[in-house]
Amino acid sequence: MKFAKTIVYIICVVAILFVGYKLRLHDYNKIPFPGESTDEYSNSWMGLSLIEFGYPVGVSALAGYSSDYYEYVNVDRIFQTVASTGPLLFHKPWFDHPPMMGLFTGGYAYLKGARVFEDTTTAIIRKPMVLLGTITLYLVMLLGYFVAGPAVALLAGAIYATSPLLVINSRMIQAENGYLPLLLCTLICLHLFEKYKKEPWLWVAGTFSALCVTFKIPGLVTTLIGVVVLMTQEDKSVIHKIKESLIFFFISILGLISFFVYGAAFDWKEFVNILSSNSSRVYGIGFNAINDLLIHTKITGGKMLTDGWPLLGWLSLWTLFTDKRSKLFRYILLPVLVYLVVYLLAGSEPYGWYRIPFLPFLYISLSIFLVDALQNGNKILMAVYAIMIPIGINLQKVTDVEGGYNYSNLWKLGIMLVTVIVFSSLIFKNGKFKMLAIVTRVILIALVLLAIYTNIQYNNMITVDYWYKAS
Amino acid sequence: MLTPSSMRDITDDPCAYSIIGDPLDVGKKYAKVNIYCLDGKHSSNSIDLRVINDGSIFDLLAELGRINGFKVTKDKNSIVLGGMTNIDEVKRWGCYIGTSKIVNYDEKVPDSSNIECFYGLTDNELKIFRDEIR
Numbered sequence: 001m002k003f004a005k006t007i008v009y010i011i012c013v014v015a016i017l018f019v020g021y022k023l024r025l026h027d028y029n030k031i032p033f034p035g036e037s038t039d040e041y042s043n044s045w046m047g048l049s050l051i052e053f054g055y056p057v058g059v060s061a062l063a064g065y066s067s068d069y070y071e072y073v074n075v076d077r078i079f080q081t082v083a084s085t086g087p088l089l090f091h092k093p094w095f096d097h098p099p100m101m102g103l104f105t106g107g108y109a110y111l112k113g114a115r116v117f118e119d120t121t122t123a124i125i126r127k128p129m130v131l132l133g134t135i136t137l138y139l140v141m142l143l144g145y146f147v148a149g150p151a152v153a154l155l156a157g158a159i160y161a162t163s164p165l166l167v168i169n170s171r172m173i174q175a176e177n178g179y180l181p182l183l184l185c186t187l188i189c190l191h192l193f194e195k196y197k198k199e200p201w202l203w204v205a206g207t208f209s210a211l212c213v214t215f216k217i218p219g220l221v222t223t224l225i226g227v228v229v230l231m232t233q234e235d236k237s238v239i240h241k242i243k244e245s246l247i248f249f250f251i252s253i254l255g256l257i258s259f260f261v262y263g264a265a266f267d268w269k270e271f272v273n274i275l276s277s278n279s280s281r282v283y284g285i286g287f288n289a290i291n292d293l294l295i296h297t298k299i300t301g302g303k304m305l306t307d308g309w310p311l312l313g314w315l316s317l318w319t320l321f322t323d324k325r326s327k328l329f330r331y332i333l334l335p336v337l338v339y340l341v342v343y344l345l346a347g348s349e350p351y352g353w354y355r356i357p358f359l360p361f362l363y364i365s366l367s368i369f370l371v372d373a374l375q376n377g378n379k380i381l382m383a384v385y386a387i388m389i390p391i392g393i394n395l396q397k398v399t400d401v402e403g404g405y406n407y408s409n410l411w412k413l414g415i416m417l418v419t420v421i422v423f424s425s426l427i428f429k430n431g432k433f434k435m436l437a438i439v440t441r442v443i444l445i446a447l448v449l450l451a452i453y454t455n456i457q458y459n460n461m462i463t464v465d466y467w468y469k470a471s
Numbered sequence: 472m473l474t475p476s477s478m479r480d481i482t483d484d485p486c487a488y489s490i491i492g493d494p495l496d497v498g499k500k501y502a503k504v505n506i507y508c509l510d511g512k513h514s515s516n517s518i519d520l521r522v523i524n525d526g527s528i529f530d531l532l533a534e535l536g537r538i539n540g541f542k543v544t545k546d547k548n549s550i551v552l553g554g555m556t557n558i559d560e561v562k563r564w565g566c567y568i569g570t571s572k573i574v575n576y577d578e579k580v581p582d583s584s585n586i587e588c589f590y591g592l593t594d595n596e597l598k599i600f601r602d603e604i605r
């Protein structure tokens with residue numbers, strides 16, 4: 001029986017990975033439009049030039065570079081479509097970010113035959129991101145499994161695989177998509193270190209953490225998260241925790257040191273100039289950054305894709321504050337808070353990709369909330385209405401396109417029925433009314449399945465025409 | 472690294488594509504290039520002159536051809552854009568800065584200039600056409 005359950009579970013995991021991969025693959029080269037973020041090309045060009053010539057060349061608007069090269073590199077014919085503000089501003093050597101993201105996609109492009117910048121079309125350079133996004137999906141499920149159990153892992157995976165915001169975001173060549181799987185690996189390894197008490201897991205965690213910084217300097221957030229997780233361990237002395245944190249910290253910091261060595265190898269003075277420029281970016285997120293995080297779901301700086309799951313995730317975090325299971329507090333809530341501090345301090349423009357590292361934790365958190373509601377019934381009232389946030393948004397989007405048939409009567413009837421049953425189960429708990437509690441749980445499961453189904457319908461709607469009209 | 476991709480489509484039609492928008496923060500270091508082909512087709516482009524580093528008019532047109540994907544070649548004192556060759560006195564290219572016909576394509580591009588290239592128009596037809604588009 002246990003063997004059969006395991007097989008069924010594995011089949012579910014594989015099915016979720018397959019659906020997540022297929023959704024990310026669909027129109028991956030067309031949406032977002034090629035050129036909506038020239039960072040995607042710049043990252044790949046930096047990697048390609050590093051491989052071909054041993055010198056990083058990329059696009060940047062940062063002050064501090066000693067020479068500027070204006071060029072129209074008309075890859076994907078971006079100057080005929082979305083790039084409307086003139087030529088790209090190149091610099092060499094390029095030091096905006098560490099090179100790993102560029103080496104990943106630029107290296108893939110090189111293996112596929114790209115030799116000049118115009119060869120790096122989105123059809124080529126986004127392909128490895130689709131694979132990386134699927135790997136990240138698997139790691140989200142693995143982290144959810146370790147900290148909260150198999151049910152949470154499956155649910156978080158199903159939502160993460162199908163959430164339209166993530167499907168679109170995860171295919172973009174942004175450093176956040178690069179270091180996110182490494183951040184998840186770090187936490188998984190720290191969990192295994194705590195569980196098995198074997199120091200090699202700590203060293204591996206530190207290594208993953210060091211690699212995060214090789215994608216982007218804010219990848220240092222992994223180091224901070226790791227130290228916080230280690231220092232909040234239970235049943236260990238302070239000295240012991242400090243020792244483990246220091247080991248982790250000093251391994252992690254090697255990533256940052258390697259970036260400094262890389263900069264010194266090309267041009268130390270220019271490297272320091274750009275580092276200084278990077279740290280004094282305009283505070284574009286503004287003082288309403290937290291409100292913006294909760295309410296708006298962005299893909300780029302100006303393009304939004306309404307998705308209800310992040311909001312439900314933020315709301316569900318409050319339940320983890322009072323949860324007695326310290327693993328949830330330390331491995332899900334604390335990483336969100338640490339990254340929130342880094343996000344608020346780093347500032348810069350409110351680009352959608354800066355929010356990517358929040359999402360796995362938000363989605364695991366809301367899955368914990370929903371599974372808890374199913375298992376112990378205390379939160380079921382809240383869960384039933386909370387899940388209507390993403391369902392409502394999905395239905396609004398899907399029915400807007402179909403038009404004609406009026407679903408509002410069905411919606412109101414559904415809410416009425418659900419309300420009657422759920423409130424009845426709260427009032428009548430004994431004797432023959434115990435069945436109501438089971439019916440309520442079935443309703444919640446049905447709503448979750450409806451939410452995932454409408455996720456997929458919403459994803460299917462996102463065509464080039466739809467994206468063109470999206471604000 | 473900046474050469475066009477061998478996988479990109481090259482077109483015979485210089486009016487097939489236009490560069491959208493205007494370059495920002497260039498002051499007067501830009502040039503507008505409008506190309507008028509047969510059958511009323513038209514390509515409108517605004518180019519940042521910093522990309523050609525004080526280059527000539529031919530360099531500018533060649534750069535436009537590189538961006539939009541058509542060949543630009545010299546033909547005695549004239550020019551050939553894309554596959555539309557200079558066949559006779561009528562079917563040929565004529566380029567102008569303002570109302571002055573360009574005869575030396577090796578001259579430096581003036582800042583904030585407006586270059587127009589026409590194919591297949593006699594002088595009279597060109598005069599009528601210019602009056603119409605104004």
